[in-house]
Amino acid sequence: EVQLVESGGGLVQPGGSLRLSCAASGFTFSRYAMSWVRQAPGKGLEWVSAISGSGGSTYYADSVKGRFTISRDNSKNTLYLQMNSLKDEDTAVYYCAKDLRVVVGPGYFDYWGQGTLVTVSS
Amino acid sequence: QSVLTQPPSASGTPGQRVTISCSGSSSNIGSNAVNWYQQLAGTAPKLLIYSNNQRPSGVPDRFSGSKSGTSASLAISGLQSEDEADYYCAAWDDSLNGWVFGGGTKLTVL
Numbered sequence: 510e511v512q513l514v515e516s517g518g519g520l521v522q523p524g525g526s527l528r529l530s531c532a533a534s535g536f537t538f539s540r541y542a543m544s545w546v547r548q549a550p551g552k553g554l555e556w557v558s559a560i561s562g563s564g565g566s567t568y569y570a571d572s573v574k575g576r577f578t579i580s581r582d583n584s585k586n587t588l589y590l591q592m593n594s595l596k597d598e599d600t601a602v603y604y605c606a607k608d609l610r611v612v613v614g615p616g617y618f619d620y621w622g623q624g625t626l627v628t629v630s631s
Numbered sequence: 632q633s634v635l636t637q638p639p640s641a642s643g644t645p646g647q648r649v650t651i652s653c654s655g656s657s658s659n660i661g662s663n664a665v666n667w668y669q670q671l672a673g674t675a676p677k678l679l680i681y682s683n684n685q686r687p688s689g690v691p692d693r694f695s696g697s698k699s700g701t702s703a704s705l706a707i708s709g710l711q712s713e714d715e716a717d718y719y720c721a722a723w724d725d726s727l728n729g730w731v732f733g734g735g736t737k738l739t740v741l
Contacts, residue, residue, distance in 0.1 A: 544730065546676075553633060554668070554676065554719050556730035568729055604675055615723040617666040617681040624675055 511535040511620045513605050518625030525595050525629070531588040531605030531622055539563070539583040542608035544618065545590050547601035547627075557603070558590065562611035573599075595629045602626050634659065635720050637733035644741045648708040651736045653720030655701050659731050663723045665703040667696055670717040670735075679718070680705060707738070715740045 517529040531543070544559040558579040559568045567579050578591040588605050603625055606618035636654040643649040653665065667680040678687050680696035683703065693714075695706045703722075707714055720733040 546730075546732075553717075553735040554670075554721075554732045556721075556732065559729070570729055571727075609681075615663040617664075617678060617721075618668075618676075619678050619681075619687070621675040621677065 511607065513607060513620055513622035515603065515605055515622045515625035518603065518627045520628045520630065521595055522631050523595060523597060523629055526591070526593045527595065527627060529590040529592065529603055529605075529625060529627070531590075533586045533588065533605075533607070536607070538581075538586040540611055542611060542613045542616075543581065543588045544606045544608060544613075545579065545588075545603055546606055546618070546621075547599075547603045548624075549598070549601040552601075555601075559608070559613040560588070561613050566613060568613050592627070595627075597629050600627060600629045633734040634724060634727070634731035635722065635733035637718075637720060637736045639734065640737045640739065642739040642741055643707075643710045645710055645712065647710045648706060649710060649738065650707075651705045651718055651720075651738070653703045653705070653733050655703075655722060655731070657701060658726035659701075659722040659724040660698065660703055661701040662725050665696065665698050666721045667694075667705045668719045668721065670719065672716070676719065710740055712740050714738060 545557040576594045607620040609616035664682045668676040669679040670676045683698040684696045
């Protein structure tokens with residue numbers, strides 16, 4: 510059974526940093542690209558970042574480019590999102606999602622984690 | 632403002648058929664397949680339709696998808712109370728080199 514479990518969310522001040530983790534199980538982690546998708550309170554889904562199965566290719570939404578860094582440790586079956594220079598508008602539930610393919614691109618997210626809440630506030 | 636455009640709300644009575652539209656552009660829906668996700672209240676999104684019109688195992692055949700040009704639609708027939716949820720369309724965007732989502736449609740079963 511595929512499981513994705515996010516952790517690392519919490520309350521952080523504007524300008525601060527946070528690192529999210531997503532522990533994966535039930536599939537061969539390195540064979541699939543992964544993404545982070547967020548949802549602000551009461552709002553819709555917004556794709557944040559994606560990484561290929563090898564970790565060699567990364568992609569970012571313009572809203573987080575230069576501030577967030579996606580990475581993965583295939584030996585630990587874990588996906589990460591390092592978030593720096595956080596802003597109020599980064600407040601959201603952050604979901605990790607498993608991609609259909611090893612490369613990032615047209616496909617779909619077949620499994621999602623339960624999400625972790627990040628609140629940016631002073 | 633979402634790249635893909637969906638109506639914010641839709642409604643129907645049990646047994647009815649409802650459709651939800653999703654409008655995009657040549658760089659996303661016009662070039663790539665559309666996926667639909669269902670999000671029940673307080674839960675994570677779940678894949679509902681992939682590659683325009685394919686259903687994952689376990690998704691009832693009451694749900695169907697279609698695509699034409701730069702638009703797509705999700706149809707739900709034989710509406711049931713448990714279908715009350717938010718529905719999102721999504722596609723890869725070749726210009727943005729990333730995923731784009733619709734703003735979501737809240738479906739109410741009256």
